[in-house]
Amino acid sequence: NAGVTQTPKFRILKIGQSMTLQCAxxxxxxxxxxxxxxxxxGLKLIYYSVGAGITDKGEVPxxxxxxxxxxxxxxxxxxxxxxxxTSVYFCASRLAVTYEQYFGPGTRLTVT
Amino acid sequence: xxxxxxxxGPFNVPEGATVAFNCTYSNSASQSFFWYRQDCRKExxxxxxxxxxxxxxxxxxxxLNRASQYISLLIRDSKLSxxxxxxxxxxxxxxxDMRFGAGTRLTVKx
Numbered sequence: 425n426a427g428v429t430q431t432p433k434f435r436i437l438k439i440g441q442s443m444t445l446q447c448a449x450x451x452x453x454x455x456x457x458x459x460x461x462x463x464x465x466g467l468k469l470i471y472y473s474v475g476a477g478i479t480d481k482g483e484v485p486x487x488x489x490x491x492x493x494x495x496x497x498x499x500x501x502x503x504x505x506x507x508x509x510t511s512v513y514f515c516a517s518r519l520a521v522t523y524e525q526y527f528g529p530g531t532r533l534t535v536t
Numbered sequence: 537x538x539x540x541x542x543x544x545g546p547f548n549v550p551e552g553a554t555v556a557f558n559c560t561y562s563n564s565a566s567q568s569f570f571w572y573r574q575d576c577r578k579e580x581x582x583x584x585x586x587x588x589x590x591x592x593x594x595x596x597x598x599x600l601n602r603a604s605q606y607i608s609l610l611i612r613d614s615k616l617s618x619x620x621x622x623x624x625x626x627x628x629x630x631x632x633d634m635r636f637g638a639g640t641r642l643t644v645k646x
Binding site: 455456457464465466467468469472474480482483512523524525527528529530 | 539541544568570578579580581582602618623631633634635636638639
């Protein structure tokens with residue numbers, strides 16, 4: 425099992441550009457999550473999904489969009505990148521019956 | 537008041553020491569509690585869940601005090617490999633909405 429994979433590992437965007445952060449898991453987990461982590465801070469939940477076709481907002485959803493067309497994939501879309509979105513983005517997944525979240529290695533995004 | 541607050545540290549302790557971290561949470565309706573560990577520039581990994589009755593896993597002991605709204609993590613006989621940031625995690629609204637503390641950094645020195 426690869427677990428949770430994220431691409432790209434690093435990305436530099438110009439203000440106003442768009443991009444999609446990819447996340448995939450091969451553990452057949454129903455629940456998937458997107459977080460951002462700013463330097464010296466804890467993780468903040470952006471969006472989550474409890475299954476294919478179902479998504480919900482977390483603590484900091486503004487400026488982001490998600491979709492969940494399959495159990496395996498949960499991409500995060502930034503439409504108009506802003507410097508405030510410079511952060512490390514983590515994707516995570518878990519089974520419905522346990523609370524342990526498995527995290528991907530993260531995507532380091534810089535918006536200049 | 538922040539939803540989850542932790543002492544940022546850093547805690548610098550010698551090998552073999554016992555060290556304790558506390559974490560306070562603001563929402564008394566919070567349901568689930570966890571400690572995650574995060575190594576430098578890596579993803580967080582679950583260290584242990586925190587149960588109402590307290591729980592132990594080897595050198596690690598976690599406790600919950602609902603009346604005072606805090607959880608604690610005790611590490612006994614610290615090892616060099618325990619050096620990491622320890623994140624307190626609480627679910628104040630539902631079990632999908634996990635709120636992370638900013639973390640407490642621990643460095644164990646020889």
